[in-house]
Amino acid sequence: MYEVKFNIVTPLWTGDSERKGGTVRETGIIGSLRWWYEILVRGLGGTACDPTNTLCNNDAFCDACSLFGCTGRSRKFKLEVVMPEEKKGESDDKTNVLGFMLKDGSVTLKFVPLKEIEGEEWVLLNETIKLIARYGALGGRTAQGNGVIKLVDNENHLDRLASKYNACIPAFLRPAKSFDYLQGKEFYDLRDFVSLLYVLEFDESIDMLRDSLDINSHLSVLWNRYHVLPIAPNVRRALRSSTISKDLFGGKGRGSRVFVSHGYTDEHSENTVRFRIFAFVRGKEEDRKKFCQTVESTLRDGLGEFLIRTSKGKKGISVKVEPFQTVYGEQIIANMRKGGDR
Ligand SMILES: [Zn+2]
Structure with a gap:
């Protein structure tokens, strides 16, 4: 059995459009x-279908269906979600936008x-x-802030197996x-991936200026209860x-290819939060570099305008947005091939 333990950093959404997000659903x-597994497998040159529209079956199936199953073929594992004892999660079912948060304690996934x-x-x-925890987000609504997690035990026996x-x-x-039926589709692929980590710094404590945001x-409520901005x-x-x-932002039946997290406080700072952006930018390496440059200049020069309420008339709030880390999917793939850690 394989276990993964993690903390919820920004709310975890595991509901669907009909259901409330106030629990963690297997x-x-x-x-x-599966979505991330597909992305990894494609990036490594393997095959993964879109499970909502596929011809995979028990006689012919892709690498993702091999593990996760498809019509006529069951999943190879059962997942158990274990919550910390006596630490019930909190959620706000009235708004139905928050997803699931834990004040303390970790969630364990047992495979x-x-x-x-x-x-x-x-x-x-x-x-x-690891890809999800380091560079992406878990669950749904990850284009709208949800799903940042932090692994509690980074080391496990599978890391030793990896080499x-x-x-x-x-x-x-x-x-x-x-696979004929997988040709010509615009799948999400790790080769197109880029992950950007940002630090957002205000010139006074966020508690003091939050009415101006x-x-x-x-x-x-996310800031008040959990210090998620x-x-x-x-x-x-x-x-x-x-x-x-x-x-890249989706629409007309297409999903977004740009994902943005909420701000989270890593260092218990009063005036600083981190947030991450990840995206799947098709095309050449230059296209992804250009995307990153545009994100950087846009946020550095313009995020304040979208963050501070001007109608309140409070002027002079200064916002500093600095890139902290930029990682390309090709780097992740190269490191994996070397058998090294990232
Ligand atoms: Zn498949």
Whole structure:
């Protein structure tokens, strides 16, 4: 059995459009894990279908369906979500936008094998979880702030397995060209991935100036209770105002390719939060570099305008936005191939 323990950093959404987000549902976690597993597998040259529109079946299936199942083929594992004892999660069902938060304690995911899981699949699953925790987000509504997690135990026995299996993974994966029904689709792919970590610094404590921040009152509970600063909508508005292609933000039945977290306090700072942006920018390396440069200049020069309420007439609040870390999917892939840690 394989266990992963993590803290919830920004609210975790595992509901669907009909359901409330105030619990952690296994199906929501599995769906998200699969989504990231697909991204990793494609980036490594393997094959992953879109499970909502696929011809995979028990006779012919992609690398993701091999582990997660498809029509006529069951998933190879059962997932158990274990909550900390006596620490019930809090949520605000009235607003239905917050997702699930824990004041203290960690969530544990237990992966119980139901069939034999290949060593390569364990390693890919472990890499998937690290990818989510380090550069992405777990669950749903991750384009709107939710899903940042922090692993509690970074070391586990699968890390030791990784050096043994990483070299075997390319041969283990099924080449995409052998699947006709997967050709010509615009899938999310780790090769197109970029993750940007930002530090947002105010010149006075956030508690003091929060009334001046243009934050939805439904969301302000997040700061009051958890010190999560719900700025994802502001960051998205700023980015949409830039020269970044509108297509990347989704719409017309297409999902967003740009994801933005809320602000979270890593260092218990009174005037600083971090947030992350990750995106899937198709095209060449230059296109991704240009995307990162545009994000940086847009946020540095313009985020304040989208964050501070001007109607209140409070002037002179200074906002500093600094990039902290930029990681490209190709770097993650290269490091994995070397068998090293990132
Ligand atoms: Zn499939």
